[in-house]
Amino acid sequence: MIICDLHCDTISKLTQQGGELISNNTHFDISRAINAGLRLQFFALFSYPSDYNSSLREILKQIYYYNTQISLWPDLIFPILKKQDCQNIGARIQLASILHLEGADCIGTDMAILDCLYQLGIRSIGLTWNHRNLLADGVGEGKHAAGLSRVGKEVVIRMAELGILLDLSHLAEPGFQEAIEYYQGPVLVTHANARALCNHPRNLNDSQLKMIRDCSGVIGINQVADFVKANGQPTFDDVLNHIVYIAEKIGLEYVALGSDFDGADNLVLPGIETYDQWENALLARNFTSNEIDMILGQNALRVINQILT
Ligand SMILES: [Zn+2]
Structure with missing residues (x-):
C-alpha cells in the first residue's frame, strides 16, 4: 500500500527556524x-504575501534548503520531476517528493519566472494563499472576491503546457471554476475538507466537490482542527467523517490525503508518525482494501501521472 500526502509546510518552517529534514521536532x-x-509527500514553499520581489527571494531560499536537504539522503528521498519518476514511488522503502508553491505571488506578472520555477523543480502550484495577488483572489477576500486575472489565466494555461499540477486550495470560489476551465485537466485541492460538515471558507461546498469530480481531480483531506469541526476539539473519527461524506457525495476515487502538517498548530493527528493508523481506521469504516489503496495513494497518483510530462 502506497500512502501519499499532498501538503505539508515543513520546508518553509525549517528554512526559518533551522533544523534537518531527516529528523527534527x-x-x-x-x-x-x-x-x-x-x-510520497508534497512539500510546500510559502512566504506571506508581499511584493513579488521579496516573495521570490524568500521562495528561492526555501528551494535552496529543500534541494540541499534532499541531496543529503539520496537513498531515502528522491524528487519527482517527470512522469517516469512516478514508477519508482513505493518500489523501495523510500520517500518521493514533489515540490509545491503555495501562493504564486513571486511570479508577479512575469511568465518567465514560471518557467524558471519549473526548471528549479517545482511541479505543483496554487495561485494564491488567502489574499489577493496579481493572478487571482484567495478565500480571505470574502464575499466580494473575484476570479482569475488575465495573467492568472495565462499562468494556468502555461502550467498545463509545462505539466505542472494545479492546486485550488485557498483560491476564492469565483476563480475555482475558471481555473478548471483554463487548465483543462484534473486539478488538486491539496488540503481542504467538506464545508457541509465544517462551515469554514477553506473547505469545499458541494458544488465545488462536483467540479473536482467532473474534472477527475482529487481533494486531500486536511488535519487542521478548524477545518474538521466548527466547535470543540475534533477527533480522528471526525476527519474520517469528511472522507465518508465526500466518498458518498462524489465518489471515493476523488479522495486523497493532505495533512497540512506544520501549516497550523492545532491539528487532529499530531504528526506524520501517526499516518500508519489510516488503513485500520478506514477498514473500521467499511472501506475495502482496494478502496483504501485508492484513498491513501492511488487516486492522487492517477492525477499526478496524468499531468506530469
Ligand atoms: Zn495552506
Whole structure:
C-alpha cells in the first residue's frame, strides 16, 4: 500500500527556524514519514504575501534548503520531476517528493519566472494563499472576491503546457471554476475538507466537490482542527467523517490525503508518525482494501501521472 500526502509546510518552517529534514521536532521528518509508510509527500514553499520581489527571494531560499536537504539522503528521498519518476514511488522503502508553491505571488506578472520555477523543480502550484495577488483572489477576500486575472489565466494555461499540477486550495470560489476551465485537466485541492460538515471558507461546498469530480481531480483531506469541526476539539473519527461524506457525495476515487502538517498548530493527528493508523481506521469504516489503496495513494497518483510530462 502506497500512502501519499499532498501538503505539508515543513520546508518553509525549517528554512526559518533551522533544523534537518531527516529528523527534527516539527510535525514531519523523513525518518518518521518512511516508518509510518508514507511514500510520497508534497512539500510546500510559502512566504506571506508581499511584493513579488521579496516573495521570490524568500521562495528561492526555501528551494535552496529543500534541494540541499534532499541531496543529503539520496537513498531515502528522491524528487519527482517527470512522469517516469512516478514508477519508482513505493518500489523501495523510500520517500518521493514533489515540490509545491503555495501562493504564486513571486511570479508577479512575469511568465518567465514560471518557467524558471519549473526548471528549479517545482511541479505543483496554487495561485494564491488567502489574499489577493496579481493572478487571482484567495478565500480571505470574502464575499466580494473575484476570479482569475488575465495573467492568472495565462499562468494556468502555461502550467498545463509545462505539466505542472494545479492546486485550488485557498483560491476564492469565483476563480475555482475558471481555473478548471483554463487548465483543462484534473486539478488538486491539496488540503481542504467538506464545508457541509465544517462551515469554514477553506473547505469545499458541494458544488465545488462536483467540479473536482467532473474534472477527475482529487481533494486531500486536511488535519487542521478548524477545518474538521466548527466547535470543540475534533477527533480522528471526525476527519474520517469528511472522507465518508465526500466518498458518498462524489465518489471515493476523488479522495486523497493532505495533512497540512506544520501549516497550523492545532491539528487532529499530531504528526506524520501517526499516518500508519489510516488503513485500520478506514477498514473500521467499511472501506475495502482496494478502496483504501485508492484513498491513501492511488487516486492522487492517477492525477499526478496524468499531468506530469
Ligand atoms: Zn495552506
